[in-house]
Amino acid sequence: MVLVINGPYSDSEHVEPGHPERPERLTAAMAGVEDLHLGADLVVVPSYAASRAELVRVHNGNYLDELGAFCYAGGGDIDQDTYATMDSWAIAKLAAGAGLKVIDELQRRNDGVGFVAARPPGHHALADRAMGFCLLNNAAVAAASLLSQGERVLIIDWDVHHGNGTQQIFWDEPNVLYVSTHQWPLFPGSGSVNEVGGRHATDRTVNIPLPPGATGDVVRRAVDTIAGPVVDAFDPTWVLVSAGFDAHRDDPMADLRLTSGDFALLARTVTDYSPRPGRVVMFLEGGYDLSALRSSVHATLSAALGQSHETEAPSNGGPGIEHVARIHQARRTAIETLQASDEEEGT
Amino acid sequence: MTIENIAVGYDGSPDAEIAVRWALGAASESGATVTIVHATGLLEHLHQHFSPDRLPPALLALVDECGFSPSRLRWLVDNGDACSVLLRAASPPINAGMLVVGSRGQGKRVGLLLGSTSLEVVEHATIPVVVVPSSYVEGETR
Numbered sequence: 001m002v003l004v005i006n007g008p009y010s011d012s013e014h015v016e017p018g019h020p021e022r023p024e025r026l027t028a029a030m031a032g033v034e035d036l037h038l039g040a041d042l043v044v045v046p047s048y049a050a051s052r053a054e055l056v057r058v059h060n061g062n063y064l065d066e067l068g069a070f071c072y073a074g075g076g077d078i079d080q081d082t083y084a085t086m087d088s089w090a091i092a093k094l095a096a097g098a099g100l101k102v103i104d105e106l107q108r109r110n111d112g113v114g115f116v117a118a119r120p121p122g123h124h125a126l127a128d129r130a131m132g133f134c135l136l137n138n139a140a141v142a143a144a145s146l147l148s149q150g151e152r153v154l155i156i157d158w159d160v161h162h163g164n165g166t167q168q169i170f171w172d173e174p175n176v177l178y179v180s181t182h183q184w185p186l187f188p189g190s191g192s193v194n195e196v197g198g199r200h201a202t203d204r205t206v207n208i209p210l211p212p213g214a215t216g217d218v219v220r221r222a223v224d225t226i227a228g229p230v231v232d233a234f235d236p237t238w239v240l241v242s243a244g245f246d247a248h249r250d251d252p253m254a255d256l257r258l259t260s261g262d263f264a265l266l267a268r269t270v271t272d273y274s275p276r277p278g279r280v281v282m283f284l285e286g287g288y289d290l291s292a293l294r295s296s297v298h299a300t301l302s303a304a305l306g307q308s309h310e311t312e313a314p315s316n317g318g319p320g321i322e323h324v325a326r327i328h329q330a331r332r333t334a335i336e337t338l339q340a341s342d343e344e345e346g347t
Numbered sequence: 348m349t350i351e352n353i354a355v356g357y358d359g360s361p362d363a364e365i366a367v368r369w370a371l372g373a374a375s376e377s378g379a380t381v382t383i384v385h386a387t388g389l390l391e392h393l394h395q396h397f398s399p400d401r402l403p404p405a406l407l408a409l410v411d412e413c414g415f416s417p418s419r420l421r422w423l424v425d426n427g428d429a430c431s432v433l434l435r436a437a438s439p440p441i442n443a444g445m446l447v448v449g450s451r452g453q454g455k456r457v458g459l460l461l462g463s464t465s466l467e468v469v470e471h472a473t474i475p476v477v478v479v480p481s482s483y484v485e486g487e488t489r
Contacts, residue, residue, distance in 0.1 A: 020393070079428045079464065080358065080388040129467065131428040132389050161389070164431075187389045189427035189435070253392050 001277070001305045004043045004105045005033060007117035007284075008094035013087035014120060020253065020288040021120060021133040028290040029117050032297030036307070043112070045105050049090065050097035050141055057144035058137055058169045060128035067092075067135060078130050092120060092135040099142030099240075099281060106278040113271070113304045114281035115297075116142075121285040123163030123242045124188060132161065132188055139242050139283045140169045146238050147175055154236035155179065156227075156270045158219070158263075159244025159285040160254040162191025166242065167205055172198030177206070177234045179227045181219050183247070183254050184209030193327050194334040199342060203335050206230055208327060212255035215318030216262030219247075222324045223269060226331065231273050238281075239274040241267075245287030245296040249315065253288050259312035260295040264303035271304050280304060350475075354382045354436035354443035356429060356464070357406065359396060362449030364409060366479040370447040371413040373477075382421040382441050386432035399424035430467040437474045446476045 012023045033042070055064055070078070071089035078084055095118035102114035122139055124132030143153045143166075155170070157163040157180040167190065170176040182191050197205040208222045245263065247256040267282075274280045282300065287293040295311065302309040355370035357363045367383060374381045383406060385397050397403055402410070402422045410420060423441070425432045436443045448465045465478045 020390070079430070080386070081390050081428065129430070131431070185426055187387065187392065187426045188431060189425055190431075253389065 002041045002043050002109065002112035003033070003036065003038055003115060003301060003305060004045060004102050004112050005115045005117055006045045006047065006098040006102045008047060008091050008098065008119070011091050011119055014085055014091045016083040016085070019083060023119075024290055025287065025293060026117060026119050028294040029284055029287070029297045032294040033115065033117065033301065035294070035298040036302060036305070043105065045101045047094050048097040048101045049093040050100060050136070054100065054141060054145060055093070055096060055136065057148065058127060058140040063128040067130065082130050082133055082135070084130070084135060088120070088135060094118070095120060095122065096136040096138050096141045099138055099283060100145055102281050103142060103145065106281065110276070110278045112278050113301065115301060116281065116283045118284060121244070122283065123157055123159060123166050123244070123285050124161070125165040126168050131165075134165060137165045137169060139240050140166050142281065142283070143170070143176055143240055147173070151175075151237045152234065153177070153238045153240060154231060154234060154273060155240045155242060156273075157181070157242035157244075157285070158247065158266055159242055160247040160251070160256050161187055161244070161286065162207065163242050164188045164190040167191075167195065170201070171205065172200045174201045174204060177204050177231065177236065179206040179208070179231070181208045181210060181222060183212060183214070183256050186254060193330045196331060196334050196338065202338050203230060206331070210256065211320050211323065213257055213318045214320035215257045215315035216259065216265065217314070217316035218318060218320035218324065219258065219262065220265060220269070221321060222327065223266070225324060226328050236273060237275055238279050239270055241270055241280065241282040242285045243282040243300060244285030245293050248287070248289060248292040248296055250289045250292040251287065253286065257315050257318050259315045260292070260299035261312045261314040263296045264299040264309070264311055265314055267300045267303040350377060350379050350444035352380045352382060352441065352443045353445045353447060354384050354433065354441055355447040356433050356449070357383050357385050358429060359403070359405070360449065360451070362451045362481050364405065365481065365483050366447050366449040367406065367409060368413065369477070369479045369483055371410065371415045374419065375413070375415060380419045380421065381415070382423055382436065382443060384432055384436050385424045386429040387424055387426050388428060397424055429464045430471065433464070433468050434471055437472065444474060446472055446474060448476065448478055450478050450480050
């Protein structure tokens with residue numbers, strides 16, 4: 001099976017000294033790709049900058065104008081976490097366009113797995129605001145393109161932080177199912193189990209908040225029992241993965257305890273959600289320990305491609321198993337309450 | 348219009364202190380309570396600045412100086428970017444009736460919406476917002 005990759009390969013101009021979201025992350029992720037030793041089965045598609053028409057499917061036009069102007073004026077700190085440089089606007093458009101070209105290639109081949117090795121990451125970027133290191137929402141731009149082609153898109157987000165931007169953008173979209181596992185409480189403060197989607201998309205948002213210290217067995221149990229049935233009912237035609245690797249136990253940004261072996265098992269699960277080959281694309285989101293990032297990218301892609309590999313053992317024994325049933329019940333209650341409220345308003 | 352609770356953003360900057368000072372003065376006159384809100388961003392996980400359990404010393408000194416009653420003061424450390432956290436203060440459990448922000452804070456750009464928490468909050472808020480200028484002089488609450 002081929003691996004199709006794309007990304008802004010020269011992104012060294014999007015950098016702020018001392019900031020953890022740095023160009024070396026991409027070098028580490030690409031080292032994880034090289035560790036696969038794919039030879040001719042590695043397909044690198046040309047870089048592509050997303051057009052304004054492709055971006056306004058998910059972002060407010062005024063925001064795009066403002067971001068472009070901010071960068072051309074020299075950039076700076078957008079908020080306490082997020083920076084932009086003079087070149088960030090051009091680089092962010094390449095990151096947002098990378099998924100589109102990967103999708104094109106997978107559609108042509110009807111085979112393979114896609115990996116968008118791009119930064120800055122995207123899943124915190126709102127329709128009208130940058131935040132959490134993110135300028136443009138790369139996975140959302142790709143999902144919106146697929147939506148315009150009549151597809152039904154599952155977005156699985158296993159970054160340790162809730163993907164508030166992606167959730168907001170597709171909040172009321174019935175043809176996108178957004179599933180997030182994340183540490184709670186943690187930045188950005190959203191991702192409660194009670195957030196289940198808008199009026200036209202009830203049950204199209206699945207949030208699985210996990211306590212600090214949770215291990216891979218908890219994440220797998222939660223995904224299988226809470227998200228699995230919803231995914232089956234949704235019956236996606238494409239699977240996009242916001243693949244952050246900051247839930248790794250060595251990552252400094254959070255407190256989950258996953259290993260690269262856990263990401264491999266998760267990759268197998270989400271690959272099984274796709275209806276046929278050539279319908280899974282993974283997007284690099286977080287992941288700030290370079291060694292963990294490299295091994296996790298390697299393990300994830302290896303599993304998605306069906307390769308055998310040696311990696312860290314999956315983790316288990318952390319807190320949270322007992323929360324899974326409660327999360328499941330709380331979701332059902334939230335959905336029933338919302339539906340009852342809708343019926344009341346309709347009568 | 349009676350405002351029972353004023354929420355004011357605090358990021359440790361001099362402008363944030365000026366905003367807190369204004370909020371305490373306004374609340375002293377109106378009898379409102381004050382919730383001082385600090386947003387814990389992504390980077391703060393690496394370098395924790397503020398404990399959710401106690402008021403930072405600089406704020407404690409400021410409250411003392413203003414003679415504001417601690418019983419009408421609440422300190423809240425919440426996860427998120429500054430704009431989102433301030434906007435959430437208008438909802439339960441805080442239910443602020445007014446948001447107060449400094450004019451600059453962490454944002455470095457003047458005249459652009461991007462990079463200015465105060466302008467972002469003004470654009471998205473559903474309750475009155477007071478942006479306190481850097482040149483605010485103590486004692487002038489209106």
